[in-house]
Structure formats: C-alpha cells, structure tokens
Amino acid sequence: MKNDLPEIAALEGLLREQRAAYLRAPYPSWDQRAAHLKALRDVLLDNRDALADAMHADFGNRAKEEILLAEFLLVKEEVDGALRHGRRWMTAQPRATNKWLLPARAKIVPQPLGVVGIIVPWNYPVLLAAGPLISALTAGNRAIVKMSELTPRTSMLFEQLIAQTFARDHIAVVNGDATLAAAFSAQPFDHLLFTGSTKVGHDVMRAAAGHLTPVTLELGGKSPAIVGPNARFDHAVDSIIAGKTLNAGQTCIAPDYVLVPRGKEQAFIERARVRMARLYPDFTHNRDYTSIISPRHFARLQRLADEAREQGAQLHALTDSMADASTRRFPLVAVTQAPDASTLMQEEIFGPLLPVVPYDSIDDAIRYVNARPRPLSLYLYEEDKAAIARVTRETIAGGMCVNETLMHLACESLPFGGVGASGMGAYHGYEGFVTFSKMKPVFTQARFNARGLIAPPYGKRVRALLALMMRH
Template sequence: MKNDLPDAASLEALLQLQREAHARAPYPSWETRAAHLKALRTMLLENGDALAQALHADFGQRAKAEIVLSELWLAKSEIDSALKHGKRWMKPQRRPTGMWLRPATAKVIPQPLGVVGIVAPWNYPILLAVGPLICALAAGNRALIKMSEFVPRTAELTKQLLERTFAREQVAVVTGDASVGAAFCALPFDHLTFTGSTTVGREVMRAAALNLTPVTLELGGKSPAIIGPDARFDAAVDSIVAGKTLNAGQTCIAPDYVLLPRGTEQAFIERARSRVARLYPDFAHNRDYTTLISERHFDRMRKLADEALAAGAMLHSLTDCTPDAVRKYFPPCVLTNAPAASALMQEEIFGPLLPLVPYDTLDDALRYVNARPRPLALYLFDEARPTIERVLRETVSGGAAVNETLLQIACEGLPFGGVGASGMGAYHGYDGFATFSNMKPVLVQPRFNARALLLPPYGRRFYAVMRLMMKL
C-alpha cells in the first residue's frame, strides 16, 4: 500500500513556499487580511453541515447542535471580532519616551511574523484549527495546520475546504500520524501553536527549542470547580454539570474535580442526577450526548474509575445506564472518597468522571488547589465578594470564571491561555493578534535634539547634565 503521508522534505518545501510568498508581501494590507477572514467565514458557514457530519462520524455520536455552538459559532464570532477591530489593531501605538529623550517620539509597530504553525487536537478540531488561524491571518501571516489523526474524516474535509479557499502559499493543511506531527513541530516556524496534552506539549517545546521557535502551548490540566460557602448551590451544580457533560467532558477547560463544603456531597449527587435527566432525557437513546473518541479513551475512563474503586472510592452514576464499549458511550459519573494518589486524582481526566473533594474551610480548599500544578481554568461559585476576590487573588490559573463554566472561552475580549503546566502564551482577539505579531518598538529622533549633551568627551557639561538627570 502506498504511503501518501508527507515526509520531512515535503513539509520543508511547503514551509519554504510560504516563506517565499511572505518575503514578496511581508506586510499585507487590511483589505487583504479582511478578504482572507471573510473567505474563511464563508467557508465555515457554507460547509457547516458537512463539517458537523464528518465530526459526528469521527466520534461515533456528536450532536450537530453541540458542534454548531461549540465550534462553528465560536469560530464565526472570533472572525467577526477580528473584522470589527483588526484595522485598529494594525495601527502603530504611541508610547511615552520619558522627559529626557524628548523631542524623540516612540511607537510600537505590529509586524507580521511570517509563517505560523498550528497543531490542532481531536476534541474540537474545527475550532482549535481555525481559532489560531483567525489570529494569524488578522496579523498578516501565512499558516500551516497539522490536523489530528484521531478525526480523519474531519481532518481530510478541513484540508479540502481550506485548500479550495486559500492558495497553498497562504494556508495549507497537513494530515498524518504522530510521526508527521513530530516532523511538523520540528520545522523552523516563526511561531508554533500547539493544543493537546502536557506530555506531548513537552515534546513539542523540545522540538521547537532546537530552532528557537516561540511557542504557544494550550495544555489543560486538572481544572478545579470550587463551590464556596455562600454559593447558590443548585445553580453551581447545574453549571458544573453543563460544563462537564459538553462533549462528554472531552474539553481542556472542563471542570476536572469539585471542591465543596463537607457534608454536601449527597446533595450534589442528587442535584446532578436531576440535571442530567433534564439535559439528556431518555439517556440510553439520547442523541445529544457525545460518545468518547476512541476505544482506547473509553478503556482509559473505565480504568481510571476501576482503579479508584479498588482503592476505596465510591462511584455514583448520574444515569441508569452503564458504559457501552461497543458504542464508546460512557455516562457521566460522580466519584467520592477517591484517594489522592489514584490516577483519577493525579491525571487530567478528559472525560465524564467527576470526583468530589470535600473541604472544611476555604483555607483548606485553597491549599488543595495550590498544592497542585496550575490549571488551565478555575471555576468559583460564590456570592460573597470578599471570597471571590480572595480566591482569584490567591490562586493561579490560565483563566477563571465566577458562577459559570466554560464560557470564558467565548468572551471576545479575553485572552485564552495556560500558565505553568497548563501551558504558556495566549490567543483570541487582540491578544491573538499580538501573539502572532512582532510588536516592534521604534524610536524616531528628530533632526534637532539634545543627544550631543551626552556624547564624549565627558567634561563639565556632561556631568552637569547627569547631575540634573539623576536629581529629577
């Protein structure tokens, strides 16, 4: 069987093609950038049904409505924001010079970097390929995209659609297995963006380091949800369940575990069961709940649960259904008393298992969060302003939401990114434009200036000026 996967030489040739095109047009006008963004938006809107069908087929079951909301609409919203604000983002920004450099002026000029590499994951392959691409195009760059091999239909369709929409020297898509991904990340891009696991993120950063390629890493981690002592409890549970069941928990910013006041565990379970029943009626036959991406991922969920149970945890299914290996259908479950050393409590779950961790005081909850790697997201549910301010001040996370889950990613004015083990760098909106730009600082010196006062030979005049500068 012929191997049609791209090799390192063809990847390098594709990168060189885009580099040469960038050299011919290093600073695209806003009209050119806007045309690219509008073409991308048209492609998404006209092919939304086909993309949803492909993604549904790759997963086995994923509701079109969920895809439209969580992938297509978010991408369109990001494009609309870039079209609205991008021309302003391109303008040089005046900066102060300080009194001693006057009459010189200072500014920052946003300059396209060149060629951006984008590695998209399988869980939201459309959004997480197109999202960074929007920022890259708005900033005047060209882009190569590596799609995930775990969603082959979606990857191939995305490749076909983008190749029909853009010339290869503007946007190109690469498909293939992990070896192709490794070769892709080893290319000397002007910037590389990767969304995926922390383990693979380390390898991506190692490969990029050989070329001194700057990276944006969106890695995930164990994002906590804290139900505070003054929370609207039922509303908190409802929001956590909604955030955990979207895409069956296969979301990098999904609540990974819940910290809640000791003694409220049973109330949480009961409310969560009623909420799941309302969101997904007739669960066994419900078409809105997503299946897991692969047999391997299904087996991992079952192993995480089984190991925790063997170590003394208790499992509370939120439905009357049991996991179905044939369909890769894994109902949402809450776990209590899971040992801290279990894999369930050490690894990012990335699925529909939700451990409850009771606390006695808010101090205990904060110590628990801060003793662990910094997460991509943190969710706090509370109505007391001092509590809200304290939690936001005393914890570090890539992002946070108060009395809500997930929706911080949909806010056009907020950057999206991780910190520590959950990643580095950020994009979305202006922050994405800045990430994919060289924000070049420029000093402009007029013909008549005071520079001569600071030149050798260093005599009395120089020291008089220096005394004045040091004094003021």
C-alpha cells in the same frame, strides 16, 4: 530538518514556499486581511453541515447542535470580532518618551511574523484549527495547519475546503500520523501553536527549541470547580454538570474535580442526578450525548474508574446506564473518597468522571488548588463578594469564571491560554493578534536634539548633566 519520508519532505517544501511568498509580500493591507478572514468564515459556515456530519462520524456520535454551538458559533464570533477591531490593532501605537529623550518620538509597529504552524487536537477540530488561524490571519501571517489523525473525516474535509479557498503558499493543511506531528514541531516556523496534552506539550517545546521557535502551548490540567459556602447550590451543580458533559467531558477546560463544603457531597450527587435526567433523558437512547473518541480513550477512562475504586474511592452513577464499549458511550460518574495519589486525581481526566472533594473552609479550598499545578481554568460558585475577590486574587489559573463554566472561552475579547503546566501564551482577540505579531519598538530621533551633550570627551558639563538627571 532533512528526512526521506515523502510527507515530511513535502512539509519542508511547503514551508519554504510559504516563507518565499511572505518575503514577496510581508505586510498585507487591512483590506486583504479582512478578505482572508471573511473567506475563512464563509467556507466554514457554508460547509458546517458537512463538517458536522464528518465530526459525528469520527466520534461515533456527536450532536449537530452541540457542534454548531461549541465550534461554529465561536468561530463566527471570533472572525466578527477581528473584523470589527483588526484595522485599529494593526495601527502603530505611539508611546511616551521620558523628558531627557525629547523631542524624539517612540511607537510600536505591529508586523506579521511570517509563517506560523498550528497543531490541532481531535476534541474540537474545527474550533481549535480555525481559532488560532483567525488570530494568525488578522496579524497578516501565512499558516500551515496540522490536523489530528483521530478525526480523519473532519481533517480531510477541512484540508479540502482550505485548499479550495486559499492559495497553498498562504494557508495549507497537512494530515498525517504522530511521525508527521513530531516533524511538524521541529520545523523552523516563525511561531508554533500547539493544543493538546501537557505530556505532548513537553515534546513539542523540545522540538521547537532546535530552531528557537517561539511557542504558544494550550495544554490542560486539572481545572477545579469550587462551590463556595454562599453559593446558589442547585445552580452551581447544574452549571458544573452542563460544563462537564459538553462533548462528554472531552474538553480541555472542563471542570476536572469539584470542591464542595464538607457534608454537601451527597447533596451534590443527588442534584447532579436530577440535572443529568433533564439534560439527557432516556440516556441509553439519547442522541445528544457525545461518544468517547476511540476505544483506547474509552479503555483509559474505564481503567481510571476501576483503579480508583480498587484504592477505596466510591463511584456514584448519575444515570441508569452503564458504560458501553461497543458505542463508546460513557455516562457521567461522580467519584468520592478518591485518594490523592490515585491516577484519577493526578492526571487530567478528559472524560465523564467527576471527583467530588470536601473542604472545611474557603481557606482550605484555596490551599487545595494552590498545592497543585496551575490549572487552565478555575470555576467559582459564590455570592459573597469578599470570597469572590479572595479566590480571584489568591489563585492563579489560565482563566476563571464566576458562577459559570466554560464561557470565558466563548468571550472573544478575552485571551485564552494557560499558565505553568497548563500552558504558555494566549490567543483570541487582541492578545491573539499580539501573539502572532512582532510588536516592533521604533524610536525616531529629532533633527535637533541634545544627544551630543552627553557624548565623550566627558568633563564638567557631562558630570553636571548627570547630577541633574540622577536627582531623585
């Protein structure tokens, strides 16, 4: 791609620089990879206070404790897991051969892909930059990271820290607006990972197709929470509210709507109010609740709520406070009787609005979920083992939690990714290593082998061997 814009020209030059460096040293040893991982962990953890302060300023308000728990702790655990297992992951894996190929040998040899691109969203800027980067480094790659323009302070500090820690031809961070992001998607990376909305995911995939660049798309969608007939009801409500209010619902795996047994809607709302009072006492002055990232995002949430009300939905405030545009604080609101055709029920909410939808049987709940695009996450609250098995087997989602929300993302041994409209591909743990590797199949023929027995000219011997080989 050729472009006269200085930022895009610099990006293209950076990619050429990294690819040349990769070709000079295409297969870093485990000791080198481990050193890179430790350097990344150390620079992020050593500067966590400064990064948290930058993130707080970018959001308008975001509690440092939430940032440390939801971003830095997960980064640390991901690095530590890679350090425990990475040497084994990069070892060649022997594979069996069928009897007709013996005494040949087969194996899988993991190889670094080369230079990978990572596009980072604004909602968890450190976690969603470092997480894919950890997988890429463990696999032995070089990387260019595009940060979000909606978190300018965090993005700039992250760029500075990476530049102080890594050579430019190894890991580099670029910052810029949507024009740079579009150009970034169109570069001939060896792999491109994008985290963001489904709408933008379409654009990224189209741009990457120009070079047949393989993509991992971490998108979103409407992740359901099902409160089963035999759930511990209060626990279910408490857990859902905690998951929904983390980062004020600005989380791709936040529960987007809740399915409850018909007649339990009011009980859900009442318990949710109790839970909100415990999580965020004196809500108007509470500093633990995150602000909405920008005036545009705040206005969108207000519009979703207003449109739903105009279409017949009932809005139930779960705190005594009103949404405040000046501080971009938007308290959690439960919504009942929202029409299926409303924008609230069609688009990913990505904020503190929570539709509560009644169902008559677990069959109805399963059908409701399956009638919609496949979600990034599914949360089931249920004690009956048969019901848990049914929902697990009969629904498809990027990931699932039973009697919990969000925590599958924190389990570094589990792959994280979507399915269908919620994304493709996965990273974290071994699956992240595989995503950023070429798992090369290698077949080694023995010096003495039977290959010549089936070579032309064909005749009675070959026909007899074929008859023997094809027996079933």
